[in-house]
Amino acid sequence: MTDWAQVRDTDYAVPSDRSLDELVAELVGMLRSPDPVVRDRQAYAVLATWIGRGVLSTEQLRALGDQMVPRFGDPELQARTFAPLILDSIVTAGVFEPSWVPPFERWYVAEEDLRGYDEKLGWLHAVAHGADLLGTLGLHPAVEPVQMLRLGIGRLLTPTSYVLRDMEDDRLGYALAATLTRDDLTDSDATSWLDPALRALSNPPVEGITPEVTNTLRTLRVLYVLADHGLRVGDEKLLTRIPRSEQVKTKLADVFRIVTPYYL
Numbered sequence: 001m002t003d004w005a006q007v008r009d010t011d012y013a014v015p016s017d018r019s020l021d022e023l024v025a026e027l028v029g030m031l032r033s034p035d036p037v038v039r040d041r042q043a044y045a046v047l048a049t050w051i052g053r054g055v056l057s058t059e060q061l062r063a064l065g066d067q068m069v070p071r072f073g074d075p076e077l078q079a080r081t082f083a084p085l086i087l088d089s090i091v092t093a094g095v096f097e098p099s100w101v102p103p104f105e106r107w108y109v110a111e112e113d114l115r116g117y118d119e120k121l122g123w124l125h126a127v128a129h130g131a132d133l134l135g136t137l138g139l140h141p142a143v144e145p146v147q148m149l150r151l152g153i154g155r156l157l158t159p160t161s162y163v164l165r166d167m168e169d170d171r172l173g174y175a176l177a178a179t180l181t182r183d184d185l186t187d188s189d190a191t192s193w194l195d196p197a198l199r200a201l202s203n204p205p206v207e208g209i210t211p212e213v214t215n216t217l218r219t220l221r222v223l224y225v226l227a228d229h230g231l232r233v234g235d236e237k238l239l240t241r242i243p244r245s246e247q248v249k250t251k252l253a254d255v256f257r258i259v260t261p262y263y264l
Contacts, residue, residue, distance in 0.1 A: 001026070002015055002018065002023060002026060004027075004030075004038075004042040004043070004046060005042065007042075007046055008041070008042065008045060008046065012045075012046055012049040012050065012053075014050070014055060020055070020056070020060070021060070024047070024056065024060065024064065027042075027043045027046055027047050028043075028047075028064070028067055030042060030043035031043045031044065031047075031071075031079065031082050031083075031086070032071075032074065032076055032078065032079040033078070034076070034078060034120070034121055036121060036122020036123065037122075039078055039082060039122070040082075040122055040123060044082055044085060044086070047064075047086060047089070048085070048086070048089045051064075051086075051089040051090060051092075051093050052089065052092075052093065054093070058094075058095055061090050061093060061095040062095055062097065064086065064090060065086075065087055065090045065095065065097060065100055066097070066100075068083040068084075068086050068087050068090075068100075069083070069087075069099070069100055069103045069104075070103075071083035072103045072104060072106070072107035073103075073107070077113050077121070077124055077126075078121055078122075078124060080107060080111065080126070081111075081124045081125060081126045081129050081130075082129065084104060084108075084129045084130050084132065084133035085129050085132065085133070087100060087104065087133055088129075088132045088133040088136050091133070091136050091137065091140060092136055096140060096142060098142065101137060101143065101147075104130070104133060104137075105147075105151050107130075108126075108130045108134070108151060108155050109151065109154045109155050109158050110158075111126045111127075111130075112160070113126065114126055114127055114160055114162040114164065114168075115162065116128065116164070116165060116166025116167075116168060117166055125166065125168065127155065127164060127168040127171070127172060128166070128167065128168045128171040128172070130155070131152070131168070131171040131172040131174070131175040132171065132175065134148050134151060134152055134172070134175045134176075134179070135148075135174060135175030135176075135178040135179060138175060138176075138178055138179025138182070139178055139179065139181070139182065139233070139234075145179045145180075145182040145184070145185055145189070146185070146189045146192075146193060148175075148179045149176060149179055149180070149189075149193035150193050152172060152175060152176045152179075152193075153193055153194065153196055153197055153216075154196070155172070156172070156197075156212065156215055156216040156219055156220075157196055157197065157200050157212055157216060158212060159210065159212055160211050160212050160215070161211055162211055163211045163214050163215065164215045164218065164219075168215075168219075169215065169218040169219040169221075169222055170222050172219050172222075173219045173220070173221075173222025173223045173225075173226065174222070174226065174231065176219075176223050177222075177223050177226035177227065177231050177242060178231065178233055180223075180227070180242045180243075180244070180248060181231075181233060181240050181241075181242055181243070183243055185243070185244065187244060187247055190242075190243075190244040190247055190248055191244075191247050191248060191250075191251040194220075194251050194252065194254075194255055197216055197220070197255050198254060198255055198258070200213075200216075201213065201216075201255060201258040201259055202258055204259075209259075213259070217255075217256065217259060217260075220252055220255060220256070221256070223248075223252065224249060224252045224253075224256075226242070227242050227245040227248045227249050227252070228245065228249060230242070
């Protein structure tokens with residue numbers, strides 16, 4: 001076993017006593033750990049740093065991505081929720097496989113445990129971690145941006161008993177805004193993905209405001225602010241504007257007005 005705490009303390013220097021493949025295999029196993037120190041502060045931190053620094057080859061990144069995809073069906077929640085973080089790092093580093101997208105989409109809308117933080121397991125953050133990957137895929141030229149916009153609203157409208165409380169709405173709102181910066185979106189593309197929200201909120205459940213309605217409104221309000229003011233994409237220092245921001249804001253206002261007519 002490698003002393004991963006020492007690796008972190010030495011600025012993530014790659015140990016020389018074992019092959020890189022062996023080291024990565026050990027880290028992949030640690031990503032399933034219920035111990036948040038092992039999983040988050042060691043396995044994820046080291047892998048994300050090495051990926052960002054170009055330590056792993058293209059072939060190794062592709063193999064690592066292929067290993068993450070089955071994790072979306074893992075019985076352990078923490079294994080499922082850390083898979084999108086690693087895939088996000090891999091895609092950001094320039095390696096992408098179309099076969100990774102459908103399993104992610106299926107998991108993201110179907111995940112039932114939306115807790116951000118657990119006292120024993122640490123950060124889980126299914127919605128936030130999935131949002132990070134959604135936003136990265138939404139900017140990728142090989143992915144249809146509308147596909148990611150529809151995924152985001154589908155996640156929000158999926159019935160749940162959990163009200164998001166750990167900044168997940170900001171993470172997903174940002175991911176949607178980043179996707180909307182794509183200049184290949186048509187006027188219809190930029191707004192029609194919100195139609196399910198219009199329909200859902202126009203036919204409220206008898207029990208009143210449900211958690212998914214609250215989650216949807218909070219996230220879309222974040223998107224409204226970003227559409228109005230712009231956002232920073234990637235490492236850019238200047239704000240990026242959403243090309244069809246006025247159309248997006250108008251459609252968002254239509255959504256908000258259903259539930260809060262006094263708001264706009």
